[in-house]
Amino acid sequence: MKGHIRKRGSKWVLVIDIGENTSDRRKQKWIPFDGTKKEAQEELRRVLGQIDNNQFVDPKKITLSQHLNEWLRVVDVSAKTYERYEIIVNKHLIPNLGAIRLSNLKPQDIESYYSKALKEGRADGKGGLSKRSVLHTHRVLHAALSKAITWQLIVRNPASKEFIKPPRPDKSERLTFTTEETLDVLDKAKDNRLYVPILLAVTIGLRRGEVLGLKWSDIDMDGKRLSIRRVLEQTRISGIKVKEPKTERSIRNIALPAITVFALRQYKARQIELGLKLGTQLKDDDFIFDSPLGLFKPSQLTTAYAAFRKSHGFKHVTFHDLRHTHATHLLEKNIHPKIVSERLGHSTIAITLNTYSHVTPSMQEDAANKVDEFLKISK
Numbered sequence: 137m138k139g140h141i142r143k144r145g146s147k148w149v150l151v152i153d154i155g156e157n158t159s160d161r162r163k164q165k166w167i168p169f170d171g172t173k174k175e176a177q178e179e180l181r182r183v184l185g186q187i188d189n190n191q192f193v194d195p196k197k198i199t200l201s202q203h204l205n206e207w208l209r210v211v212d213v214s215a216k217t218y219e220r221y222e223i224i225v226n227k228h229l230i231p232n233l234g235a236i237r238l239s240n241l242k243p244q245d246i247e248s249y250y251s252k253a254l255k256e257g258r259a260d261g262k263g264g265l266s267k268r269s270v271l272h273t274h275r276v277l278h279a280a281l282s283k284a285i286t287w288q289l290i291v292r293n294p295a296s297k298e299f300i301k302p303p304r305p306d307k308s309e310r311l312t313f314t315t316e317e318t319l320d321v322l323d324k325a326k327d328n329r330l331y332v333p334i335l336l337a338v339t340i341g342l343r344r345g346e347v348l349g350l351k352w353s354d355i356d357m358d359g360k361r362l363s364i365r366r367v368l369e370q371t372r373i374s375g376i377k378v379k380e381p382k383t384e385r386s387i388r389n390i391a392l393p394a395i396t397v398f399a400l401r402q403y404k405a406r407q408i409e410l411g412l413k414l415g416t417q418l419k420d421d422d423f424i425f426d427s428p429l430g431l432f433k434p435s436q437l438t439t440a441y442a443a444f445r446k447s448h449g450f451k452h453v454t455f456h457d458l459r460h461t462h463a464t465h466l467l468e469k470n471i472h473p474k475i476v477s478e479r480l481g482h483s484t485i486a487i488t489l490n491t492y493s494h495v496t497p498s499m500q501e502d503a504a505n506k507v508d509e510f511l512k513i514s515k
Contacts, residue, residue: 138152138153138184139151139152139183141173141176141177141180144168147168148169148170149169150179150180151165152165152166152167152183152184167183168288170288195238195289196237198239199234199238200233200236200237200238201230201235203289204225204280207279207280207283207284208221208222211283214379215369216370216371218371221276225280229276229277232249232253233277238284238289241281241294243300246299246300247300250270250273250302253265253273254270254303257269266305267304267306268305270302271302274295274300278295281293281294310457310460310491311451311452311457312460313338313450313451313453313458317451318461320450321338321448321450322334322335322338324444329440330441332399332400332424333455334441335395335396335399337459337461338461339392339393339395339396340390340392340393340396340462340479341459342459343367343481344434344437345367345368346364346367346386347437348367348368348423348432348434348437349364349366349423350423350424351366351420351421351422351424352421352422355392355400355424357397357400357401360392360393360394361389361391363389364381364387364388364390365381365387366378366379366380366381367379368423368433369434370433370435376434381481383483385481385483386481387481388478388479390479404418437455438455441454442455459480460492462480463479463491466479467495468495470502473485473488473492
């Protein structure tokens with residue numbers, strides 16, 4: 137197959153010779169290209185190579201389904217994030233929008249799908265998806281269409297905020313344990329294998345993956361400090377994987393309360409004792425929850441905690457919500473939001489304030505009362 141590039145206005149055009157028509161004139165395929173002359177020449181070589189190998193698809197004929205699958209093939213995200221993307225693409229986007237040609241996809245197609253998804257989008261047929269689920273779907277679609285612009289398959293993103301206003305989840309308070317309930321949970325877990333993981337979540341705000349990613353070398357018992365350097369992640373495709381925390385702020389050093397240090401000392405002593413019986417030696421580089429006592433996988437921790445919670449009749453506070461319980465307790469005790477943000481590993485203090493906005497109004501009242509006290513104004 138032959139071809140050349142041609143300047144047309146301010147842009148280049150890839151001109152592909154695709155044979156001759158009945159009047160002995162050459163049949164040509166013109167493909168607009170936005171870039172430099174050198175980039176246009178490189179793109180021409182790529183397209184001609186695809187044609188020669190029977191791999192070329194006319195950009196105007198590419199469906200959203202084809203583009204989404206190609207985007208999934210090259211998108212650079214963590215294994216866990218990829219798994220979520222794949223589910224959204226295959227269960228929601230492709231079945232509902234996949235047959236539409238990419239160049240024909242309109243904002244109204246997207247809005248119509250979102251409206252339908254909110255009413256009847258659940259896979260089990262029992263009603264619609266939540267606003268949060270549709271928002272996640274929108275973010276995936278927007279990212280894939282942005283890449284289509286980069287690949288010069290489309291000129292505009294029909295899912296951009298210029299055209300689409302995705303549903304926003306209603307703000308709801310996080311379900312957390314009160315101080316009294318937290319004490320009851322810890323008391324009931326005292327003789328349970330879950331006690332230390334629960335304690336790490338509810339007293340220093342660790343995520344599930346951060347708890348299971350801890351090694352003994354991360355704990356400074358004497359200095360009462362703990363360092364987060366890695367997380368344990370579990371996905372359907374990759375299985376168990378050790379990786380770096382998701383943001384720079386997630387890598388952090390946290391002060392430990394005495395109750396947590398005491399529990400860690402006891403837990404370590406039991407591991408050493410059990411190791412001696414089994415002929416193994418505990419090392420600083422060992423994972424805290426990978427020992428003769430057994431390894432907790434992320435899914436196992438979630439399942440075991442849920443079973444524990446239900447068996448004692450505690451309200452539906454998930455393991456991840458224990459982290460929110462910790463933050464709520466600190467804010468209610470008027471600990472500065474910046475400190476709370478640092479303990480949780482939030483990328484900005486704004487995330488902390490937005491997440492726990494239901495707690496901060498009482499801090500405003502307390503501030504007003506402290507002004508009265510400072511100025512000695514009696515009510």
